[in-house]
Amino acid sequence: MLLLDAADGTPQSLGTFLQPGAPAVVLLLEAPTRSELRRLFTSGVRAVLLRDAAPQEIASAIDAAYNGLAGISQELLELLFPAVSGMVDQHELQLGEPLTAREAEVLSMMAEGAGNKEIAARLKISEHTVKFHVSAVLAKLGAATRTEAVSRGYREGLIVL
Numbered sequence: 001m002l003l004l005d006a007a008d009g010t011p012q013s014l015g016t017f018l019q020p021g022a023p024a025v026v027l028l029l030e031a032p033t034r035s036e037l038r039r040l041f042t043s044g045v046r047a048v049l050l051r052d053a054a055p056q057e058i059a060s061a062i063d064a065a066y067n068g069l070a071g072i073s074q075e076l077l078e079l080l081f082p083a084v085s086g087m088v089d090q091h092e093l094q095l096g097e098p099l100t101a102r103e104a105e106v107l108s109m110m111a112e113g114a115g116n117k118e119i120a121a122r123l124k125i126s127e128h129t130v131k132f133h134v135s136a137v138l139a140k141l142g143a144a145t146r147t148e149a150v151s152r153g154y155r156e157g158l159i160v161l
Helices: 034-043 055-066 074-080 101-111 116-123 127-141 146-155
Strands: 002-006 025-029 047-050
Touching: 025 055, 034 047, 034 074, 047 055, 047 074, 101 116, 101 127, 101 146, 116 127, 127 146
Parallel strands: 002 025, 025 047
Antiparallel strands: none
């Protein structure tokens, strides 16, 4: 078991602790971002807490990590999954109108890097219709570009990896 207090952000040497067979890592951070939390958990960190966590919370996270579970403080859970807490960051997308099934398909293909011609061929529709769907996706996601639409789609869980 390894408890790291990362006062200055995520330690650059963290990768050395996340090797197969290495002890479970519990990390204390000052103010991680959502993307940093995702990266930490996908890289193998077992628990992440804020640096000012109560001793009982730290002990619980260590116990969870020791038993092969993940641990995260309530505040960080709300940051990672705002829909769970009902809290939405002001920069998060708030859909006014949901995507149709076809628009979701088009968004998914956009995420794969497909251009309009390829999308049209795969869906067996005209290129003009694809342009219509792409415009609708951009408008509904409040995006100016295809890249921005895909980025917002990933953040909002509209695109499955």
